Amino acid sequence: MQGRLDAGAVVPSVSTPVEAFRRTDLDRDWLSDVLRKGARRLLYVGHVSGAPVEGGQSEDGTLHLCCDPGTADLADPVRGHRPLSAKDLLLGTLPLRADGEPGAGLWPAPPRVALIGCESGGDLRFAESFGLATAMIHNGAELVTATRWVLPTNFAFHQLAGLPKSVRPLTEAIVAVDTAHEDPDPVERLGRWQRDRLDRWRAGGGIEHSPLLWAAIPSIVV
Structure with missing residues (x-):
């Protein structure tokens, strides 16, 4: 995952581009911290897993950060980590504990958000379209740029x-x-x-x- 957040939040510096893809500290807690500090915008470039249309659950679309598989949330672990789902961005920790916090409080979206990953903007493929792009709007974004289908890499x-x-x-x-x-x-x-x-x-x-x-x-x- 590579990210960029402006104003009040700085992505950890790296000496080479490859290091940005080998970090283990850019998890949901880091993201929550920098978003709460008032980032002006968010650019996410990384892996996104779209939810299968036949399942009808657009909220299962996920961002793949650096979260440990033991992280408590609403998505299943995948390949040694636990992704952050649209459902998490909406509900936060409310379903997990009595003193839980809604997603908008944990991950308040800045006015401008870009999610560059496979099918990050595939919400409208579903009859009930609540995916990652919609979650960002729900959490405060005024502009969301996302992708409709799987992107070919360089x-x-x-x-x-x-x-x-x-x-x-x-x-x-x-x-x-x-x-x-x-x-x-x-x-x-x-x-x-x-x-x-x-x-x-x-x-x-x-x-x-x-x-x-x-x-x-x-x-x-x-």
Whole structure:
């Protein structure tokens, strides 16, 4: 997981990019602490598990942080850790103990949130659409940018599409979202980048300009 929070919260510094993906301290308690301190915005880039549509439980969508499998919450452990679910973001610790706290108190969302991970914005696939994006809105976000489907990684573009390693489409998409969320009009800024990619695609651009990435990133504004 890699995250960025602005104003009043600083992601632990790293000497190399690889270290950001090898940390063990960026768990839900760390996230709760920095959000309570008043982060201006949140950018999450990492693994997301979408809930299966046939189950009908959109609240089972999860963010994968660095939480120990012994962490008490509402999601089942996965591969040696316990992910943070949309249900957790809504209910917090209320179902777990008598003095529990609601999710909005534990993880108050800043005004601008971006969740860049596979199907992080897949809420509307369900009849009752309460997933990660909706949870962030419930907890206070005014703008949520998330992804509708599974995103191809840079590695996939290199291995399957034969792009040179210097071309990093997913990284460019992440930077575009990050830049847009710094703009006074983030929706217009992100839309401008998406239209530029559409123009390049229609003009015969390469796979790096295909809708696989830029069309997967809508924004919800409340």
